[in-house]
Amino acid sequence: MIKPIKELGQNFLRNHEAISKIVSLLNIAENDNIIEIGPGEGVLTYEILKSPKNFKLTSIDVDDRVAEILAKIEDPRFKFKLANILKESEIFKQDNYKILGAIPYNITSPIFHLIVEQDNLPSKVVLVIQKEVAEKITDPKKESYLSNYLKYFFDLKYEFTISRNDFYPAPKVDSAVVTFIKKENVSEIDKKKFSNFLHKTFRSPRKKINKVFSKEVLQTCSIDENLRPENLSQAEIIKLYQME
Numbered sequence: 086m087i088k089p090i091k092e093l094g095q096n097f098l099r100n101h102e103a104i105s106k107i108v109s110l111l112n113i114a115e116n117d118n119i120i121e122i123g124p125g126e127g128v129l130t131y132e133i134l135k136s137p138k139n140f141k142l143t144s145i146d147v148d149d150r151v152a153e154i155l156a157k158i159e160d161p162r163f164k165f166k167l168a169n170i171l172k173e174s175e176i177f178k179q180d181n182y183k184i185l186g187a188i189p190y191n192i193t194s195p196i197f198h199l200i201v202e203q204d205n206l207p208s209k210v211v212l213v214i215q216k217e218v219a220e221k222i223t224d225p226k227k228e229s230y231l232s233n234y235l236k237y238f239f240d241l242k243y244e245f246t247i248s249r250n251d252f253y254p255a256p257k258v259d260s261a262v263v264t265f266i267k268k269e270n271v272s273e274i275d276k277k278k279f280s281n282f283l284h285k286t287f288r289s290p291r292k293k294i295n296k297v298f299s300k301e302v303l304q305t306c307s308i309d310e311n312l313r314p315e316n317l318s319q320a321e322i323i324k325l326y327q328m329e
Contacts, residue, residue: 095148097125098187098213100251103262108132110211110244110264111183115139118179120207122170122186122196127155129185134160145170171195177203187213190256197231200265201238202276210239210265219243219261227315230287233322234280239265282326290314302328 098104108129111119117140124130124144133142144155145166155165166176171192184207188196193214200210222232223243235241244262249255286297294317295303295310303310306324308317317325 095125095189096187096252096254096256098128098247098251099253100247103245103247103251104128104132106245107185107187107211107213107262108135110262111185111209113138113140116181117141118182119143120145120176120182120184122184122188124151124155124165125187127151127158129187130155130158130163133185134158134163143176145173145176171199177205177207179205182207184210185212187260190215190218193218194231197235198280201234206238206267207265208267212263212265213247213260214263216246216259216261219263223263228317228319228322229290229315230283233283233287233319235265236319237268237274237279237323238271239267241265278329279326282329283322286317286322286325287314298325298328 111117111133113119113133113136115138117138119133119140119142121130121133121142121144123146125146125148127144130142130144140162142163143166144163145168146152147167147169149167152165152167184200186196196212200207220243221227221229222235223241224232232241242264244264247260247262249257249259252260286294289296291313293310294308294312294314297314300310302325306321306328308321308324
């Protein structure tokens with residue numbers, strides 16, 4: 086065990102049932118390349134390595150104390166890298182890879198962007214994140230900048246809730262597990278331009294979209310000018326983006 090460091094956003098999962106369910110969502114297959122973000126004490130790491138399949142697991146953490154704990158693992162399928170995941174790029178340049186992690190709340194959005202911005206997207210992502218954020222990106226009745234950005238590339242699913250009491254130390258809010266499944270045959274898009282467009286669209290999500298787009302553009306796209314950005318479907322968002 087290691088003492089959690091608040092500045093690193095460390096809250097260690099203690100619920101063994103949740104740990105097993107999280108790893109099962111990876112659907113580990115032969116020859117998978119798995120990237121684990123922030124292994125901490127290694128509870129998910131050890132659970133992954135219970136699989137008899139032939140795969141490779143790379144766990145990345147910025148905390149050198151984690152390196153000492155995971156150095157005890159003697160499994161040829163496993164390696165640990167002491168690094169800041171937000172500054173990594175080479176690790177994503179591999180085929181058939183998946184991502185798993187119970188990530189610090191304070192870097193959730195940067196990690197989402199890091200995942201999407203890769204030229205080679207992961208086939209599956211399983212993340213433990215703040216429950217409120219999980220609801221925000223998966224609720225089809227209340228879309229946002231982030232939900233649209235992610236959903237262009239992935240199918241998102243809210244899997245289950247994890248109580249704050251299942252962590253040490255207990256955070257102030259509950260967590261949730263969300264899965265991302267890469268969409269096939271997605272049209273190429275300028276990710277930076279699309280991100281800027283979404284920022285513009287959702288800058289004032291409670292205001293009607295006629296405050297953002299002209300009447301002519303909305304009529305061309307057959308979109309009700311009295312809608313709010315959060316009420317737009319992704320198909321409507323893409324229509325508006327294509328008019329830019």
